[in-house]
Amino acid sequence: xxxxxxxxxxxxxxxxxxxxxxxxxxxxxxxxxxxxxxxxxxxxxxxxxxxxxxxxxxxxxxxxxxxxxxxxxxxxxxxxxxxxxxxxxxxxxxxxxxxxxxxxxxxxx
Amino acid sequence: xxxxxxxxxxxxxxxxxxxxxxxxxxxxxxxxxxxxxxxxxxxxxxxxxxxxxxxxxxxxxxxxxxxxxxxxxxxxxxxxxxxxxxxxxxxxxxxxxxxxxxxxxxxxxxxx
Numbered sequence: 287x288x289x290x291x292x293x294x295x296x297x298x299x300x301x302x303x304x305x306x307x308x309x310x311x312x313x314x315x316x317x318x319x320x321x322x323x324x325x326x327x328x329x330x331x332x333x334x335x336x337x338x339x340x341x342x343x344x345x346x347x348x349x350x351x352x353x354x355x356x357x358x359x360x361x362x363x364x365x366x367x368x369x370x371x372x373x374x375x376x377x378x379x380x381x382x383x384x385x386x387x388x389x390x391x392x393x394x395x
Numbered sequence: 396x397x398x399x400x401x402x403x404x405x406x407x408x409x410x411x412x413x414x415x416x417x418x419x420x421x422x423x424x425x426x427x428x429x430x431x432x433x434x435x436x437x438x439x440x441x442x443x444x445x446x447x448x449x450x451x452x453x454x455x456x457x458x459x460x461x462x463x464x465x466x467x468x469x470x471x472x473x474x475x476x477x478x479x480x481x482x483x484x485x486x487x488x489x490x491x492x493x494x495x496x497x498x499x500x501x502x503x504x505x506x507x
Binding site: 316317319321327328329330331366372374376382383385386387388 | 435436437438439440443453485487493494495496497498499500501
């Protein structure tokens, strides 16, 4: 069974700071997803990646398959980035996801 | 844009009642999913469906059943609601296989 661990559990940052959120998993995967959930809101998919790096606006996601590790970076953080960030992995050919417990990010103005 | 809608944002039911949660997607997606989300436990898969009338159990199917009679609609049924089924329920859909999943807004169910 694949375990997905996220760190740190909670994170507080000052507006403008560079933020890194980490995700580690225990077995081989076919894809990794980063999701965002605002308080009281639905879940939005930020990235799906299986190798290398992806960038969208101020967000960058990287994955190291050999080390079974992914990072989500937020540059020039803003209070609107405050949300729960969830890492999830596909471990087979089907579409089932295994989720981490999520990290609560709070960006202070 | 993909739209996934759920029948209710908030629902209050009594123990023993039969509860129906409905999910509709408008993008002809093959796969649909039902999750529950609880503090400290994260998202857990209840059931998923990869085609009309097809279903597979997820990690926590006990106490739940599902129905997918039409491609766009996936229903979650609590046959006899219990207080431990109080939770946030989220529906999602994806085109196929390993694609991005699109989530609905969630239904916060309280069972008294």
